[in-house]
Amino acid sequence: xxxxxxxxxxxxxxxxxxxxxxxxxxxxxxxxxxxxxxxxxxxxxxxxxxxxxxxxxxxxxxxxxxxxxxxxxxxxxxxxxxxxxxxxxxxxxxxxxxxxxxxxxxxxxxxxxxxxxxxxxxxxxxxxxxxxxxxxxxxxxxxxxxxxxxxxxxxxxxxxxxxxxxxxxxxxxxxxxxxxxxxxxxxxxxxxxxxxxxxxxxxxxxxxxxxxxxxxxxxxxxxxxxxxxxxxxxxxxxxxxxxxxxxxxxxxxxxxxxxxxxxxxxxxxxxxxxxxxxxxxxxxxxxxxxxxxxxxxxxxxxxx
Amino acid sequence: xxxxxxxxxxxxxxxxxxxxxxxxxxxxxxxxxxxxxxxxxxxxxxxxxxxxxxxxxxxxxxxxxxxxxxxxxxxxxxxxxxxxxxxxxxxxxxxxxxxxxxxxxxxxxxxxxxxxxxxxxxxxxxxxxxxxxxxxxxxxxxxxxxxxxxxxxxxxxxxxxxxxxxxxxxxxxxxxxxxxxxxxxxxxxxxxxxxxxxxxxxxxxxxxxxxxxxxxxxxxxxxxxxxxxxxxxxxxxxxxxxxxxxxxxxxxxxxxxxxxxxxxxxxxxxxx
Numbered sequence: 001x002x003x004x005x006x007x008x009x010x011x012x013x014x015x016x017x018x019x020x021x022x023x024x025x026x027x028x029x030x031x032x033x034x035x036x037x038x039x040x041x042x043x044x045x046x047x048x049x050x051x052x053x054x055x056x057x058x059x060x061x062x063x064x065x066x067x068x069x070x071x072x073x074x075x076x077x078x079x080x081x082x083x084x085x086x087x088x089x090x091x092x093x094x095x096x097x098x099x100x101x102x103x104x105x106x107x108x109x110x111x112x113x114x115x116x117x118x119x120x121x122x123x124x125x126x127x128x129x130x131x132x133x134x135x136x137x138x139x140x141x142x143x144x145x146x147x148x149x150x151x152x153x154x155x156x157x158x159x160x161x162x163x164x165x166x167x168x169x170x171x172x173x174x175x176x177x178x179x180x181x182x183x184x185x186x187x188x189x190x191x192x193x194x195x196x197x198x199x200x201x202x203x204x205x206x207x208x209x210x211x212x213x214x215x216x217x218x219x220x221x222x223x224x225x226x227x228x229x230x231x232x233x234x235x236x237x238x239x240x241x242x243x244x245x246x247x248x249x250x251x252x253x254x255x256x257x258x259x260x261x262x263x264x265x266x267x268x269x270x271x272x273x274x275x276x277x278x279x280x281x282x283x284x285x286x287x288x289x290x291x292x293x294x295x296x297x298x299x300x301x302x303x304x
Numbered sequence: 305x306x307x308x309x310x311x312x313x314x315x316x317x318x319x320x321x322x323x324x325x326x327x328x329x330x331x332x333x334x335x336x337x338x339x340x341x342x343x344x345x346x347x348x349x350x351x352x353x354x355x356x357x358x359x360x361x362x363x364x365x366x367x368x369x370x371x372x373x374x375x376x377x378x379x380x381x382x383x384x385x386x387x388x389x390x391x392x393x394x395x396x397x398x399x400x401x402x403x404x405x406x407x408x409x410x411x412x413x414x415x416x417x418x419x420x421x422x423x424x425x426x427x428x429x430x431x432x433x434x435x436x437x438x439x440x441x442x443x444x445x446x447x448x449x450x451x452x453x454x455x456x457x458x459x460x461x462x463x464x465x466x467x468x469x470x471x472x473x474x475x476x477x478x479x480x481x482x483x484x485x486x487x488x489x490x491x492x493x494x495x496x497x498x499x500x501x502x503x504x505x506x507x508x509x510x511x512x513x514x515x516x517x518x519x520x521x522x523x524x525x526x527x528x529x530x531x532x533x534x535x536x537x538x539x540x541x542x543x544x545x546x547x548x549x550x551x552x553x554x555x556x557x558x559x560x561x562x563x564x565x566x567x568x569x570x571x572x573x574x575x576x
Binding site: 072073074109133135136137138139140144146152153155 | 448467468486487488505507527528529530531533534535537538568570
C-alpha cells in the first residue's frame with residue numbers, strides 16, 4: 001500500500017513496503033566449452049526448470065558470462081548459481097543437473113565457482129560415469145576428474161563449495177499496459193545482470209504469476225496473488241487502481257545481502273529511469289508482514 | 305624470516321644424518337644450542353658444532369653452506385619453513401617431508417623427496433636414483449608436493465609414486481616412473497630406457513624429445529586433452545623453466561600402459 005507521505009520518482013509511486021527474503025543454501029559452478037555458445041547452452045540447460053524451489057527443487061540461473069582469463073581452463077565460460085532450502089537438496093540438485101545437462105553437453109567442462117566452504121561433490125560423484133576408466137588428476141591443491149566421453153574427456157573438478165545464500169528478494173512493476181510493463185521489466189533485468197552474485201530465476205528473469213501463500217484448495221501451498229491481478233480488481237480487495245493494467249514481478253536470489261540489495265537497486269533504478277512517461281506507475285514488493293523472512297529490503301531505502 | 309647459517313667446516317669422511325636440523329625442531333634455539341644438537345655419524349653421535357660453524361638464530365629458515373654430499377636426510381620429516389643448501393646434498397633429502405621448502409644449488413644423491421607428501425624441493429643440479437620413490441620394501445612413494453630438478457634425473461625416478469609433481473628440466477634416467485600409481489612426471493629432456501615400466505596409473509609427460517615406449521604400451525594416436533591446460537597453468541608460478549612453457553595446441557600423442565601389468569597409466573608427448 002502506498003504510504004502516507006508519497007514518494008514519487010520520475011512519476012513512479014514507490015510503495016512504503018519491503019521485500020522479505022529468506023536464508024538459503026547456495027553454490028556456484030563454472031561451465032566452460034570450446035565456444036561461448038556451447039558454454040551458454042550447457043548453462044541454460046542446467047538452469048532450466050529451476051524457477052522456484054516450490055516445484056523445481058532449486059532456483060538456478062546464469063550469473064554472468066566469463067572471458068578466457070576468468071576460467072580455470074582458459075576457455076569461454078559461464079558462472080551458474082544454484083539455491084535450495086537445504087544442504088542435502090543442494091547436493092542432489094547439483095549432481096543431477098550437472099550430470100544430465102553439463103556432462104552431456106558437447107565440449108563442456110565444469111569447475112568450482114566457490115572455493116571456501118563445505119565441499120559439495122561435483123566430479124566426485126560424476127566420475128563413476130567413467131566406469132573405471134576415469135582418471136584423477138591432482139593439480140596444485142585441487143583434484144580434477146577426467147571422465148572419458150565420446151568427444152574426448154569431460155573435465156570436472158572434484159568438489160565445489162557451499163555458501164549461505166538469500167532467496168526471495170523481489171519487486172513488482174505496476175504499469176499502464178502489458179507491453180510497457182514488460183519493457184520496463186526487461187530494462188530492469190538488463191541492469192540487474194550487471195550485478196554479480198545474484199540471479200533472477202524466472203523465465204527471462206520475469207514472473208507474471210506472482211503468488212501468495214496458501215489457497216482455497218487445501219492441497220496447494222501457493223496460489224495466484226489475486227490482489228495484484230488486474231482482471232480481478234472489480235471483484236476482490238484489489239491492490240490495483242484503474243490506471244494499472246499489468247504487473248510483473250522480479251525475484252532475486254543472491255549469495256549475500258549486499259548482492260540482493262545491489263541487484264534490486266539496479267533494477268528499481270532502471271525502471272524509474274523509464275518512469276511514468278514509459279507507462280510505469282508504481283513499484284511495490286512482496287512480503288509476509290516481516291514475520292517469516294530474516295532479510296528485509298525496503299524499496300524506499302533503495303531509491304533514488 | 306631470519307636465517308640460521310651452518311657453514312661446513314670440514315666435509316665428513318662418513319655419512320652424517322642431518323635429520324634433526326629442521327626449522328620446526330630448531331625453532332627458537334640460539335646458535336650455541338644448535339651447535340650442541342647431536343647428529344648420528346655411523347655408530348657415534350656428534351654435536352653439530354664438530355662439523356659446522358653455526359651463526360644466526362633459528363627462525364623459519366636454515367642456510368647450509370659447503371659440501372654436504374655425505375650429509376643425508378636433510379629436511380627429513382620437515383613440516384614448515386625453508387632449508388637452503390649452497391652446494392651438493394647427500395641421500396634421502398626431504399625424506400617424508402610434509403611441508404615447507406628445500407632448495408639445493410648443487411646435485412643430490414639417491415632417494416631425494418622419497419615419500420614426500422607436501423612442500424617443494426628444488427634441486428639446481430642433478431638428482432640421484434629413486435627420486436620421489438618409496439623406500440626399499442615400501443609401496444608408497446611420493447604422494448604430494450612438487451619436486452623441480454634443473455639437471456638430469458637418475459634411474460627409477462618416481463618409483464611407486466602416487467601423487468604430486470616432478471618436473472625434470474633435464475633428461476630422465478632408465479625406468480622413469482616405474483611402478484607409478486599416480487601423479488605427474490614431466491621432462492624437457494630425453495628419456496632413458498623403458499619409461500613407465502609396470503606403471504598402473506599416472507602421467508609421464510615428455511615436453512621435449514619423443515619417448516620410445518616399450519612394447520607393452522599401446523599407441524592411442526594424437527588427440528586433444530583439456531587437462532593439459534590446467535597442468536601447464538599450475539606451473540606458471542613455479543621456479544622452473546616449465547613456467548615459461550608455451551604450447552599452442554593441446555593435441556598430443558598418448559600411449560597407455562603398462563599393459564603387462566593391467567596399467568592405465570599414460571605417456572604423453574607434448575612437443576613445442
